[in-house]
Amino acid sequence: MKPFDFCPSCATGLEVSEDGEGKTCPHCRRSWYPNSSPTAGCVIVANGRALVTERAKDPEKGKFDVPGGFLKAGEDVLDGLRREVKEELGVEIDVTFDDFVQAIPHEYGDEGDFVLAMGFRARMTSGQPEAADDVEALRWVSLDELDDVPFAWEHDRVLVRRGLEEA
Ligand SMILES: [Zn+2]
Incomplete structure (x- = not known):
């Protein structure tokens, strides 16, 4: 799927993860990777x-x-x-x-x-x-x-x- 722009849990804007391959929520610290x-x-x-x-x-x-x-x-x-x-x-x-x-x-x-x-x-x-x-x-x-x-x-x-x- 297209990457999320906002955290599905808390709606904070997501940031690119440290390794550059996924997205991370700066509030929850959860990350999502495309698979x-x-x-x-x-x-x-x-x-x-x-x-x-x-x-x-x-x-x-x-x-x-x-x-x-x-x-x-x-x-x-x-x-x-x-x-x-x-x-x-x-x-x-x-x-x-x-x-x-x-x-x-x-x-x-x-x-x-x-x-x-x-x-x-x-x-x-x-x-x-x-x-x-x-x-x-x-x-x-x-x-x-x-x-x-x-x-x-x-x-x-x-x-x-x-x-x-x-x-
Ligand atoms: Zn979040």
Whole structure:
């Protein structure tokens, strides 16, 4: 996010921190530093096709990404991924750290927010996927169709390609 100008706690004007990388409140002495927010997403492949999701909300509304989302503070990465997939698609997945594919930092929206997007392979274990929550629609894509999918972020295309090639 854009750096705060005023202390969120006491509303005193913030100063640049001593190391120059963050902001410090001269009253509370608390400091804030810009960080990437971690997300976890997954490629799910069945019958030679991968599941991609159309975004229902901005940023990048109407473009595609993969099932997943932001982790809560202190949340286990795989628990967070399972929770997000359940919320978005209504299905359970099997995923372990052996399924880890990539971790890509990227700008999210146009407010200066940064995300660290972790990508995994995952397998559906129960349920029939249906779009819910911040997913507008689902699409199953083959390797041949992958280049034509309007992904919000290119690293998701890379993740989906890896999933399809290794399936
Ligand atoms: Zn303060």
